[in-house]
Amino acid sequence: MRDEGLSYAAAGVDIEAYERVLERIKPLIAATHGKEVAVGVGPFAGLYALPGGGHLAASADGVGTKIKVAIAAGSHRGIGKDIVNHCVNDIATAGARPLFFLDYFATGKLDPEAFAQVVDGMTEACREAGCALLGGETAEMPGMYALGDYDLAGFIVGLVDPGAHPDPSAIRAGDAIVGLPSSGLHTNGYSLVRKVFEDVPLTKVFPELGRPLGEELLEPHRSYLEPLGKMRWKAAAHITGGGILGNLPRCLPEGLGARLQRKSWTEPPIFRLVRKRGRISDDEMLGTFNMGLGMIVVVDGKDVPPEARVIGEVVRHAGPDRVVVS
Amino acid sequence: MRDEGLSYAAAGVDIEAYERVLERIKPLIAATHGKEVAVGVGPFAGLYALPGGGHLAASADGVGTKIKVAIAAGSHRGIGKDIVNHCVNDIATAGARPLFFLDYFATGKLDPEAFAQVVDGMTEACREAGCALLGGETAEMPGMYALGDYDLAGFIVGLVDPGAHPDPSAIRAGDAIVGLPSSGLHTNGYSLVRKVFEDVPLTKVFPELGRPLGEELLEPHRSYLEPLGKMRWKAAAHITGGGILGNLPRCLPEGLGARLQRKSWTEPPIFRLVRKRGRISDDEMLGTFNMGLGMIVVVDGKDVPPEARVIGEVVRHAGPDRVVVS
Numbered sequence: 001m002r003d004e005g006l007s008y009a010a011a012g013v014d015i016e017a018y019e020r021v022l023e024r025i026k027p028l029i030a031a032t033h034g035k036e037v038a039v040g041v042g043p044f045a046g047l048y049a050l051p052g053g054g055h056l057a058a059s060a061d062g063v064g065t066k067i068k069v070a071i072a073a074g075s076h077r078g079i080g081k082d083i084v085n086h087c088v089n090d091i092a093t094a095g096a097r098p099l100f101f102l103d104y105f106a107t108g109k110l111d112p113e114a115f116a117q118v119v120d121g122m123t124e125a126c127r128e129a130g131c132a133l134l135g136g137e138t139a140e141m142p143g144m145y146a147l148g149d150y151d152l153a154g155f156i157v158g159l160v161d162p163g164a165h166p167d168p169s170a171i172r173a174g175d176a177i178v179g180l181p182s183s184g185l186h187t188n189g190y191s192l193v194r195k196v197f198e199d200v201p202l203t204k205v206f207p208e209l210g211r212p213l214g215e216e217l218l219e220p221h222r223s224y225l226e227p228l229g230k231m232r233w234k235a236a237a238h239i240t241g242g243g244i245l246g247n248l249p250r251c252l253p254e255g256l257g258a259r260l261q262r263k264s265w266t267e268p269p270i271f272r273l274v275r276k277r278g279r280i281s282d283d284e285m286l287g288t289f290n291m292g293l294g295m296i297v298v299v300d301g302k303d304v305p306p307e308a309r310v311i312g313e314v315v316r317h318a319g320p321d322r323v324v325v326s
Numbered sequence: 327m328r329d330e331g332l333s334y335a336a337a338g339v340d341i342e343a344y345e346r347v348l349e350r351i352k353p354l355i356a357a358t359h360g361k362e363v364a365v366g367v368g369p370f371a372g373l374y375a376l377p378g379g380g381h382l383a384a385s386a387d388g389v390g391t392k393i394k395v396a397i398a399a400g401s402h403r404g405i406g407k408d409i410v411n412h413c414v415n416d417i418a419t420a421g422a423r424p425l426f427f428l429d430y431f432a433t434g435k436l437d438p439e440a441f442a443q444v445v446d447g448m449t450e451a452c453r454e455a456g457c458a459l460l461g462g463e464t465a466e467m468p469g470m471y472a473l474g475d476y477d478l479a480g481f482i483v484g485l486v487d488p489g490a491h492p493d494p495s496a497i498r499a500g501d502a503i504v505g506l507p508s509s510g511l512h513t514n515g516y517s518l519v520r521k522v523f524e525d526v527p528l529t530k531v532f533p534e535l536g537r538p539l540g541e542e543l544l545e546p547h548r549s550y551l552e553p554l555g556k557m558r559w560k561a562a563a564h565i566t567g568g569g570i571l572g573n574l575p576r577c578l579p580e581g582l583g584a585r586l587q588r589k590s591w592t593e594p595p596i597f598r599l600v601r602k603r604g605r606i607s608d609d610e611m612l613g614t615f616n617m618g619l620g621m622i623v624v625v626d627g628k629d630v631p632p633e634a635r636v637i638g639e640v641v642r643h644a645g646p647d648r649v650v651v652s
Contacts, residue, residue: 017436017438018436018438018464021436021438021442024438025441025442025445025449028446028449029445029449031453032449032453032457032459033458034456034458036425037426037458045461046426046428046458046460046461048425048426048460048483050376050378052376052378052379052380053378054378056382056425056426056483058426058428058460058461058481058483059428060428060429060430060461060462060463060481061430061463062430062432062463062465064465064467065467065468065469065470067467067470068469068470099382100363100372100374100382100384102372102384102385102386102481103386104386104387104388104479104481106388106479110343110344110347112343112344112346112347112350115347115351116347116350116351119351119354119355120351123351123354123355123357123358126358127357127358130360132358132359132362132363132374133355133358133359134363134372134374135371135372135384135385135386136386137387137388137479139388141388141390141391141393141477142391142517143394144391144393144394144475144477145470149470151467151470151477153430153432153463153479155384155386155428155430157382157384157483159377191468
């Protein structure tokens with residue numbers, strides 16, 4: 001959410017307070033940018049021009065309070081996959097293939113088992129993405145983290161071949177909007193989800209989920225590297241914090257919006273359960289969660305693959321809500 | 327401290343427990359490495375070969391519990407400089423000039439003033455290093471961080487021009503060891519330092535320091551980009567967690583060690599004060615702190631600049647202690 005081509009994301013932050021401080025720091029950040037920094041190519045990744053041609057795409061991410069669920073369940077491998085795939089997807093929106101990944105693992109006192117599980121998950125996701133785990137930092141900070149707690153940040157660098165990156169400026173009213181299915185909640189909305197299920201043991205099997213709640217909540221964030229690589233597309237939005245309503249507009253040029261048909265895709269059971277138990281409005285659901293669509297892609301009508309799920313179209317933007325769901 | 331060319335650092339970690347888990351994760355990490363990953367060039371940065379020639383150097387770092395001092399003092403600008411310069415120095419040991427930096431700022435509830443100060447410090451250090459602040463993540467994680475606490479991680483990517491990176495394999499017994507002065511404690515040993523001064527207000531002025539303790543403890547980590555760029559050198563060790571004894575051997579090839587003359591440099595007052603108040607042995611001081619030398623460089627005798635502080639020489643390694651201080 002540190003926006004405007006700065007690819008500064010914010011998870012669970014009080015948006016209003018954050019926007020005030022953004023106004024203060026934006027000129028400071030802009031003053032560090034030389035001509036190598038490409039802006040306006042989409043806010044999910046930062047782009048830096050290499051001397052020899054092409055761009056590097058980079059992103060920093062966390063996994064938010066999903067970590068708290070992993071700690072409660074004693075299951076950390078998925079968190080490792082989450083952080084890598086979150087990063088992979090961010091730079092994939094810039095058309096980048098990952099080169100390498102680094103992590104920051106901070107804790108009060110190192111739990112070797114939890115840490116090894118996280119690394120196991122990270123390395124598996126790195127291998128799947130063809131990405132090297134190039135380094136990282138492991139920090140013990142007693143007094144900062146409570147016993148058993150840890151935090152995890154990831155940092156990825158990818159390469160965008162010359163001329164290969166997507167072109168949001170080519171987006172026109174009438175272009176198709178395609179939704180790619182998510183594997184579950186991915187890594188966003190967990191502060192709300194943890195509140196909704198605060199009195200429910202992670203072992204409980206809700207009939208509609210068909211497996212323990214903990215397993216459902218810890219389902220790893222899916223990587224969209226492969227499906228994006230197979231399609232011809234103009235822009236893509238990684239549906240993370242802020243949900244569909246918060247992220248889809250970020251990949252659209254000014255003056256254009258999106259109209260989505262709510263019935264064009266099926267909300268997976270976990271979202272229906274969260275909505276029902278939390279008595280959450282449709283707007284809040286759409287502004288918090290991926291709702292079953294972890295990546296949303298803008299595609300020229302003629303390039304829509306036969307098997308794609310078209311969920312709406314680009315429209316001329318007419319009003320404050322740039323995404324209308326009907 | 328995630329070592330062996332993996333540039334995995336560990337701050338304040340129980341080294342023995344950590345080494346056991348390292349044995350478990352090393353093969354997992356190695357399995358993510360293709361031929362692009364260059365190892366054995368020094369463990370302070372990871373190196374990745376670019377398709378067009380040259381290498382990218384990358385590092386991930388934290389600032390450890392120095393953050394706790396900043397929070398107590400309500401002064402955060404230096405922490406921003408610390409994280410950038412720590413990263414800049416790590417990749418400088420690989421001969422890299424910084425291209426861009428990203429940060430991860432995590433907190434319970436965002437304190438806009440503290441955050442803006444951190445960004446102010448980061449952007450100043452980025453400008454000094456000719457490095458773009460390309461992005462970052464700001465995460466609010468209530469329940470993970472106590473009120474007012476935050477953690478900060480930094481990620482940097484630099485470029486090593488073809489043929490430009492240092493060559494530890496050229497190191498020979500008899501080479502000179504040059505120490506570059508630190509600005510203070512930099513970012514390491516703060517768990518110990520905070521214990522030593524736990525009953526002392528940060529406003530106290532010790533006569534030997536000549537300024538408030540808090541100011542001394544928060545003096546920003548110095549960048550060595552400029553002095554390293556002016557010298558011809560074979561290898562460099564960034565003196566961070568583990569002090570001189572822990573870091574100097576990391577830049578030396580197997581079979582070689584270092585003999586340092588303790589009287590060849592003056593220990594700055596803060597180190598004498600820590601030693602005295604904490605009744606800390608010389609070995610522990612040398613194995614924890616930079617002792618006034620934030621970067622130690624191996625230089626061919628003929629390349630020693632006239633103004634350089636020669637603190638010892640490379641010797642054939644004969645025993646478990648690869649660095650002998652006499």
